[in-house]
Amino acid sequence: MASDSSDPDCTLSVCVLASGSKGNAIHIGDGRTHILVDAGLSGIEIQRRMAAANLDIEKLNAIVVSHEHSDHIRGVGVLARRYDLPVYMTRGTATAAAGQLGRIDKLHRFDIGHAFAVDELAIHPFSVSHDARDPAGFTVSRNGRKIGIATDLGIATGMVKQHLKACELLVLEANHDPLMLKNGPYPWPLKQRIQSRNGHLSNQDSRDLLGEIKHDGLCHVILAHLSETNNTPEKALQSIQEAVGGEDRFELHVACQERCSDLVVLR
Numbered sequence: 374m375a376s377d378s379s380d381p382d383c384t385l386s387v388c389v390l391a392s393g394s395k396g397n398a399i400h401i402g403d404g405r406t407h408i409l410v411d412a413g414l415s416g417i418e419i420q421r422r423m424a425a426a427n428l429d430i431e432k433l434n435a436i437v438v439s440h441e442h443s444d445h446i447r448g449v450g451v452l453a454r455r456y457d458l459p460v461y462m463t464r465g466t467a468t469a470a471a472g473q474l475g476r477i478d479k480l481h482r483f484d485i486g487h488a489f490a491v492d493e494l495a496i497h498p499f500s501v502s503h504d505a506r507d508p509a510g511f512t513v514s515r516n517g518r519k520i521g522i523a524t525d526l527g528i529a530t531g532m533v534k535q536h537l538k539a540c541e542l543l544v545l546e547a548n549h550d551p552l553m554l555k556n557g558p559y560p561w562p563l564k565q566r567i568q569s570r571n572g573h574l575s576n577q578d579s580r581d582l583l584g585e586i587k588h589d590g591l592c593h594v595i596l597a598h599l600s601e602t603n604n605t606p607e608k609a610l611q612s613i614q615e616a617v618g619g620e621d622r623f624e625l626h627v628a629c630q631e632r633c634s635d636l637v638v639l640r
């Protein structure tokens with residue numbers, strides 16, 4: 374059978390199963406290959422959310438892990454063992470996460486800056502500034518179409534912007550409203566950590582980043598990793614809309630913690 378790498382019907386779809394400090398997981402598929410980027414809910418909860426979104430967990434091909442924080446890896450070990458899945462992560466993440474993952478039979482280590490493939494999906498990990506051992510953001514490409522994922526980063530470096538250019542869909546962190554964080558209940562050291570270069574992007578950081586990287590081919594922006602304490606979906610949307618010009622045609626979505634988002638399909 375001929376390869377369908379130029380198949381014009383090939384569609385990429387994205388469903389954020391959960392997003393926030395209590396757990397993150399993003400399902401990406403092209404109709405044939407299906408991956409999770411992070412699995413930070415319990416295995417059973419990921420099963421439940423995939424079923425709710427009409428996604429067949431038996432069809433998963435791999436789990437790709439961004440970094441070792443528990444809100445990104447909680448379900449990785451269980452799912453990898455239950456569904457015999459390969460797991461991709463950096464060496465640093467594998468070392469830092471070892472105690473939390475349990476046995477992983479098919480562990481694939483990738484290097485930041487070096488693309489790898491899960492079947493037809495090309496995955497390009499790039500460096501992000503975050504307080505983890507060797508954390509990654511990703512682009513996932515298929516047939517010349519590209520999705521960018523950048524959550525858990527304190528600043529958007531030139532490298533991050535470079536990778537996120539020309540994506541049709543972006544999953545972008547909008548973690549906190551700076552005033553809510555400042556006046557909120559978190560202890561001072563935690564507030565400092567969140568605002569630091571190794572913490573999380575605020576709504577305003579995200580707005581500025583989007584203002585720089587948006588382009589005519591951008592169709593969807595999913596705001597992600599919103600703090601339940603220091604942000605609201607309304608505040609995030611309001612800030613981000615400041616980056617949206619009259620001629621921009623992309624759709625804005627907000628991913629949430631308690632349920633999966635709508636399936637977004639790139640046609």
Ligand SMILES: [Zn+2]
Pocket residue numbers: 393394397442444445525598
């Ligand atoms: Zn996180």
Ligand SMILES: [Zn+2]
Pocket residue numbers: 440442503505525
């Ligand atoms: Zn993190």
